[in-house]
Amino acid sequence: MTAVLEARGLTKRYGRRTALRECTLSVPEGRVVGLVGPNGAGKSTLLQLACGLLTPTSGTLSVLGGRPGSGPAQLARVGFVAQDSPVYKGLTVAEHLRLGAKLNAGWDAALARARIDATGLDPAQRAGRLSGGQRAQLALALALAKRPELLILDEPVAALDPLARREFHQALMAYVAEHGISVLLSSHLVSDLERTCDHLITLVGSRVRLAGDVDELLATHFRLTTARRDPGSLPGELTVVQAQHTERQSTFVVRSMIELRDPAWRMEPIGLEDLVLVHMAARDTAAPAASRQEARS
Numbered sequence: 108m109t110a111v112l113e114a115r116g117l118t119k120r121y122g123r124r125t126a127l128r129e130c131t132l133s134v135p136e137g138r139v140v141g142l143v144g145p146n147g148a149g150k151s152t153l154l155q156l157a158c159g160l161l162t163p164t165s166g167t168l169s170v171l172g173g174r175p176g177s178g179p180a181q182l183a184r185v186g187f188v189a190q191d192s193p194v195y196k197g198l199t200v201a202e203h204l205r206l207g208a209k210l211n212a213g214w215d216a217a218l219a220r221a222r223i224d225a226t227g228l229d230p231a232q233r234a235g236r237l238s239g240g241q242r243a244q245l246a247l248a249l250a251l252a253k254r255p256e257l258l259i260l261d262e263p264v265a266a267l268d269p270l271a272r273r274e275f276h277q278a279l280m281a282y283v284a285e286h287g288i289s290v291l292l293s294s295h296l297v298s299d300l301e302r303t304c305d306h307l308i309t310l311v312g313s314r315v316r317l318a319g320d321v322d323e324l325l326a327t328h329f330r331l332t333t334a335r336r337d338p339g340s341l342p343g344e345l346t347v348v349q350a351q352h353t354e355r356q357s358t359f360v361v362r363s364m365i366e367l368r369d370p371a372w373r374m375e376p377i378g379l380e381d382l383v384l385v386h387m388a389a390r391d392t393a394a395p396a397a398s399r400q401e402a403r404s
């Protein structure tokens with residue numbers, strides 16, 4: 108399957124600070140990819156590298172088979188909405204649409220108007236007078252009307268109220284279903300991502316901690332509860348991601364590629380939010396072997 112984004116040993120440094128370290132990833136096309144991780148993990152840096160606003164310090168990155176930002180044709184294939192939904196404060200909503208039409212050869216004026224109508228934005232309103240959420244809606248409309256093959260969104264719903272957030276995700280999903288594009292979006296709201304995304308990348312401490320299709324990640328992570336025992340006594344097929352103990356009982360979050368049955372323990376599936384939080388909390392331990400292999404494949 109063609110990769111929308113392919114990174115090999117991707118490293119980005121700002122002076123002496125390393126924002127991304129040796130990241131290797133392959134994201135299949137047609138996915139809605141959630142990018143999660145703690146503050147400062149490198150998410151915005153990865154997204155800005157993918158749309159060509161930054162260049163790697165070392166390693167390689169290919170997006171839709173080309174080098175990010177390598178020319179007008181490549182730029183036209185990628186839509187990007189930065190974290191603070193940048194718009195021109197002095198221009199009205201309608202003027203933004205006219206500017207978009209001038210700057211983008213593949214501009215879909217009907218789509219842009221439909222998005223503005225659907226979000227209730229006043230075309231005569233200056234962007235500087237829009238609320239944060241309204242600016243985010245305008246920025247999304249502009250990015251979609253480019254008709255990109257890959258849409259990159261950096262925390263697109265951070266400024267939206269819960270209802271607007273739900274509408275934003277529904278509109279995005281409807282667009283993806285109709286046009287079959289790929290989406291890469293970062294967010295701290297994992298419960299939203301659970302509804303929207305079918306692929307997940309977790310960055311922790313500038314590295315890829317976990318990457319894969321959500322179904323596969325959920326099918327291979329479990330919570331095990333047993334009488335107190337040492338993690339070393341668990342079967343070798345298990346990778347322990349988290350271990351917690353009381354005097355009598357041990358609870359492990361494990362990753363397992365095979366189905367395990369043992370009357371001595373209770374084994375339950377875990378949700379995506381728990382899965383992400385457990386991996387984020389395990390920042391000081393090595394990534395589980397399976398995800399290191401996955402990142403290399």
Ligand SMILES: Nc1ncnc2c1ncn2[C@@H]1O[C@H](COP(=O)(O)OP(=O)(O)OP(=O)(O)O)[C@@H](O)[C@H]1O
Nearest residue numbers: 121124125126144145146147148149150151152153
């Ligand atoms: N322009 C810059 N100059 C120097 N350091 C930077 C710059 N941009 C980012 N960094 C540093 O790089 C690291 C990664 O930052 P980045 O913004 O990519 O993280 P993030 O995961 O998007 O964080 P957040 O969730 O807080 O938005 C951080 O340590 C940050 O301080």
